[in-house]
Amino acid sequence: MLKLYGFKKVNAMARGNTRDLRILWALEEMQMPFKLEGIDHPAHELNTEAYRKLNPFQQIPVIDDDGVVLSESGAILIYLAKKSGKLIPSDFASESQVVRWCFVATNSLEIPLMNILMIDWTKDDGCKKYREFLVGWANHHLSNLEHWLEGRQYVATDSFTIADILMSHVLAVIQDESLLQPYNNVRNYLNRCLVRPAWKHTIDSYYKNVEAG
Template identity: 70%
Template sequence: MLKLYGFSKVNAGARGHTRDLRVLWALEEMQLPFELAGMDHPAHDLNTEAYRRLSPFEQIPSIDDDGLAVSESAAILVYLAKKSGRLIPGDRDGEAQVMRWCFAAMNSVELPLMSLLVLDWTADGSCGKHREFLVGWANRMLGNLERWFAGREFVATEAFTVADILMAHVLSAGIKDEGLIAPYPGVASYRDRCLARPAWKRTIEAYCARVEAG
């Protein structure tokens, strides 16, 4: 059976925003059976040689599908979509669009948002110029995304796909200040539309009941 390695305990600031939620959401949407292996981050469960064989960078999530190891949340979602035939089109053109927007979520949108988050976590008050640059970078990505969503319900195709799980989670977990997304109502509406899905609500409810803050 498919085994998912996800958090059982994680630091309080990250709880509810971790990347294993992307895989848990996809599995709930796809209704795929799986076994969950809970990992205690403060207890250094990720820092073992056994776990490095699954996830070379000692990160969550990873999966073991009958001996096939896959890490990196986007790679896992694409693998599961192709394995199940769900949340990804069966035609070449549709699949290409989903892949395009999976990469966009990870490489174009998440990078400035995560960089801004890290700066705000670690800044000592002397990084005003750096923060101004990152805010400008984030605004450029969100502005381009706002234009893209004109007349679109989902990001890659007319139907909800794994690209939407990645993009919606990036927008949810990566933006702590709602003022950043407020100028982009189309992006905010898209995020909220995805997070209103019953599968996401079940996923986050189960996660919060299970995962401890460490």
């Protein structure tokens, strides 16, 4: 059976924002059976030789599918989608658009947004100018995404795909509401993704099973 290495305990600040949620959401959408191997982050269970063999960067998530071991949430989602035949089109051209937007989410959008989040977590006033630069960078990409989403329900195809899991989870890390306020299409898109029953079930189960440490 597919094993997913995800958190069973994580520091309180990160709880609810961890990348194993992307895989848990996809598995719920796909209705794929799996076994969760819970990792205690505060107890340093990521920092072992055994875990380093699964992921040399000692991060969550990782899957082990009968010996096929993968890390990186984007790579895992593509693998699961192609294996299940769900949340990704069967034709090569449309599949390539989904892969394209997976990379957009985890590269163009996630880098500035995660950096802003980390600065806000640390409350380091010395990073004010750097934060302003990151906000400008984020707004540039959010503005372009706003135009792209005009008249579109989802980001890569007409149907919900793994690209939407990645994109909406990246956008959901935004805690400074002023960043999203100007972008109606982006906000509506995010809400459209996060009202899906599979996401609601996933996040509810996560909070029941993942302790804050």
